[in-house]
Amino acid sequence: MKFKKKSVMLVSFTVGTLLLATTALADIASKSGYDELKGAIKLTTEQASEKFDSFTLDYSMALKDNGKTLESSNETQKVDRKNSASENISSSLSANGDKRSSQSYSDKTTIIRVSESDPTYYVTEFTKERKDEAFTNPFKEEEAADLEKIVDAIVGSLKDHVVVTENPDGSKAITGSLTEVQIPSLVNAVASFQLKQEFNNQNSNQNNSKMPRLTKDVFVKEVKGSAKVNADGVMESILGTAVLSGKDEQGTVHEISLEALVKVMDINTTTVTKPDLTGKKVVKDIARYGDAEMSNPEKFVGKFKNDIIIEKDSKFVKVGERFVDITQIDGKSVAGRYYAEYKPEFEEYAASLSSFKFEAKFEQEQKTSANFEGTNDSGDKVRGHIYLSEYEGQVNFNIDNFNGSFGSGLMFNSSFSPVLD
Amino acid sequence: MAVFQAALLNELEKLYKKKKVLVAILLSLAVIVIGQLVIVGVRSGFGLRGTGSVEFPMLVLSVVVNTILPLFTALVAIDSFSGEFNQNSMRITLTRPVSRFKIYTAKITAIVLFILGALLLLLVFSLLAGFIFNTNSATLDSLGRTVFSYFVSLLPLTVLALAIALLANIFKSGIAVFFVSVLAFLALKVLGVLFSQYSSLFLTTQLDWYNLFLVNSFPILKILRQFLIMLGSGIMLFTAGFYIFDKKEF
Numbered sequence: 037m038k039f040k041k042k043s044v045m046l047v048s049f050t051v052g053t054l055l056l057a058t059t060a061l062a063d064i065a066s067k068s069g070y071d072e073l074k075g076a077i078k079l080t081t082e083q084a085s086e087k088f089d090s091f092t093l094d095y096s097m098a099l100k101d102n103g104k105t106l107e108s109s110n111e112t113q114k115v116d117r118k119n120s121a122s123e124n125i126s127s128s129l130s131a132n133g134d135k136r137s138s139q140s141y142s143d144k145t146t147i148i149r150v151s152e153s154d155p156t157y158y159v160t161e162f163t164k165e166r167k168d169e170a171f172t173n174p175f176k177e178e179e180a181a182d183l184e185k186i187v188d189a190i191v192g193s194l195k196d197h198v199v200v201t202e203n204p205d206g207s208k209a210i211t212g213s214l215t216e217v218q219i220p221s222l223v224n225a226v227a228s229f230q231l232k233q234e235f236n237n238q239n240s241n242q243n244n245s246k247m248p249r250l251t252k253d254v255f256v257k258e259v260k261g262s263a264k265v266n267a268d269g270v271m272e273s274i275l276g277t278a279v280l281s282g283k284d285e286q287g288t289v290h291e292i293s294l295e296a297l298v299k300v301m302d303i304n305t306t307t308v309t310k311p312d313l314t315g316k317k318v319v320k321d322i323a324r325y326g327d328a329e330m331s332n333p334e335k336f337v338g339k340f341k342n343d344i345i346i347e348k349d350s351k352f353v354k355v356g357e358r359f360v361d362i363t364q365i366d367g368k369s370v371a372g373r374y375y376a377e378y379k380p381e382f383e384e385y386a387a388s389l390s391s392f393k394f395e396a397k398f399e400q401e402q403k404t405s406a407n408f409e410g411t412n413d414s415g416d417k418v419r420g421h422i423y424l425s426e427y428e429g430q431v432n433f434n435i436d437n438f439n440g441s442f443g444s445g446l447m448f449n450s451s452f453s454p455v456l457d
Numbered sequence: 458m459a460v461f462q463a464a465l466l467n468e469l470e471k472l473y474k475k476k477k478v479l480v481a482i483l484l485s486l487a488v489i490v491i492g493q494l495v496i497v498g499v500r501s502g503f504g505l506r507g508t509g510s511v512e513f514p515m516l517v518l519s520v521v522v523n524t525i526l527p528l529f530t531a532l533v534a535i536d537s538f539s540g541e542f543n544q545n546s547m548r549i550t551l552t553r554p555v556s557r558f559k560i561y562t563a564k565i566t567a568i569v570l571f572i573l574g575a576l577l578l579l580l581v582f583s584l585l586a587g588f589i590f591n592t593n594s595a596t597l598d599s600l601g602r603t604v605f606s607y608f609v610s611l612l613p614l615t616v617l618a619l620a621i622a623l624l625a626n627i628f629k630s631g632i633a634v635f636f637v638s639v640l641a642f643l644a645l646k647v648l649g650v651l652f653s654q655y656s657s658l659f660l661t662t663q664l665d666w667y668n669l670f671l672v673n674s675f676p677i678l679k680i681l682r683q684f685l686i687m688l689g690s691g692i693m694l695f696t697a698g699f700y701i702f703d704k705k706e707f
Contacts, residue, residue: 052692059685188653193668221516255506
């Protein structure tokens with residue numbers, strides 16, 4: 037009897053262990069629809085950024101209120117990775133009825149833009165060849181792996197809502213849908229609050245009556261998605277729909293739906309053509325690309341000035357001029373003198389910071405901004421920041437410890453224009 | 458069988474006489490009331506709907522299944538074992554002409570019945586509150602899924618009860634069991650987030666397995682795997698717990 041009990045216990049414990057172990061292994065090994073979806077997205081972006089010579093991406097988005105289109109946009113991006121060229125055609129319809137469409141072309145040495153409202157071709161030519169990646173893989177970014185973990189944890193048990201059906205030709209359809217019962221209440225509440233705020237904010241900015249203003253009983257009604265993956269595992273299209281339901285102040289129920297569709301087409305067969313500019317109105321521009329490159333910094337040598345202004349008897353009165361005199365500049369550093377000149381009748385405003393010398397190293401070679409430190413006439417340290425704007429032809433000159441002047445009513449302006457005559 | 462029934466009745470009576478059951482009922486109702494108040498607050502304050510009539514019971518379930526239900530399962534299980542070990546009242550139970558296997562089974566059954574009772578209570582009252590205070594969003598399908606979700610939650614909670622019963626037989630002091638259970642529970646929760654690909658193996662994630670029954674496509678394979686994992690661990694825990702209980706000297 038005793039022996040029997042022991043063996044029964046042994047057997048049942050073993051059965052339990054085996055059952056647990058085998059199903060656990062099967063469970064870990066089984067690939068959920070969510071994993072397949074993730075895999076397809078990763079593979080597609082990887083191939084698009086490394087393997088395909090050319091492809092076309094098509095994004096479209098539509099916002100509808102009870103089935104009536106409020107906003108829509110479409111963008112077709114043709115990418116030729118081999119020649120680092122790309123072409124963009126976009127059109128949109130905004131909520132106040134404005135239709136916009138524009139086109140752009142970009143390669144290593146040029147960018148060309150044109151829009152429907154203005155048939156002028158704006159051409160930017162670069163003096164140097166740009167290193168322009170036509171398409172970068174977002175999963176190669178540093179924080180991608182961490183982000184993926186966070187997303188996985190948030191998605192949590194919703195993973196099981198993704199279903200994969202395989203077609204005979206090897207392609208797959210991945211679908212998923214969540215209705216209000218299936219969306220966790222907390223997620224629904226946070227999401228609908230966010231959407232409501234965003235939606236209503238957008239409304240009040242644009243100030244148009246076509247957009248309904250949701251005030252009551254807002255909730256996420258449905259979230260749906262479907263994707264097509266071809267036999268090579270590359271995602272051909274992905275469609276997502278979200279429906280937000282709510283009432284406006286009159287109590288009318290609105291169902292706002294947002295649909296987004298991304299398609300990948302014409303893999304390796306896309307051709308990007310440079311627009312033909314013959315006979316078109318063209319505005320040319322030589323690249324002054326932000327603060328990235330400054331070809332001839334010597335042009336900044338000289339005096340720059342602005343007016344010193346006070347408010348007096350409800351009027352602006354000029355009391356003098358400030359000068360930044362740049363005496364020396366090269367790719368690495370800049371040096372000069374700051375001083376202010378007051379009109380004789382306003383001499384009393386001349387404060388301690390009326391003159392100092394500065395010298396500054398640019399933050400990085402070929403950059404145009406620098407922090408400086410100088411010493412004024414009374415021996416105090418002065419710190420500030422100088423920025424040479426090629427684009428505006430101005431110098432921005434900020435002094436950090438310039439608090440003395442605010443009390444006296446002096447207004448400070450940090451942009452200095454060149455003294456040219 | 459008659460012997461088992463008598464033992465079970467005995468256990469149920471002991472359980473019923475404890476104040477804990479009353480506290481459990483009051484806390485469950487409190488969760489429903491507070492939850493409903495929060496929803497009403499959100500609705501009038503932020504203009505959100507919060508929950509509809511059927512989503513409210515699901516909200517309540519998602520909260521209690523991770524908080525007060527495991528807590529009370531632990532308390533009742535600890536009381537049923539450690540409590541009796543310490544008061545030496547276990548001797549009285551054992552002097553009856555009932556085998557230790559039947560006593561152990563009767564104790565576990567009583568705990569399971571307690572969990573079932575708590576789930577039913579929560580279901581009925583949250584459905585009532587849901588229908589009275591929220592806009593109607595019920596369809597037969599969603600209502601059926603809601604009721605079903607409550608019932609399937611019994612399984613992971615039973616496994617939890619078995620695990621705690623095992624701990625109660627290993628450690629002498631009830632307080633030790635309680636703290637070990639709470640720490641293990643929290644640790645598993647954290648691990649489930651960190652290793653989300655293995656999370657379906659953890660008991661704490663299995664508490665949420667009712668979500669699988671809400672999926673439109675009804676992932677039968679996944680449900681089966683989860684069921685077998687729980688069944689396997691349940692058998693192991695029961696056998697191990699009983700083995701120690703059987704060997705114990707009082």
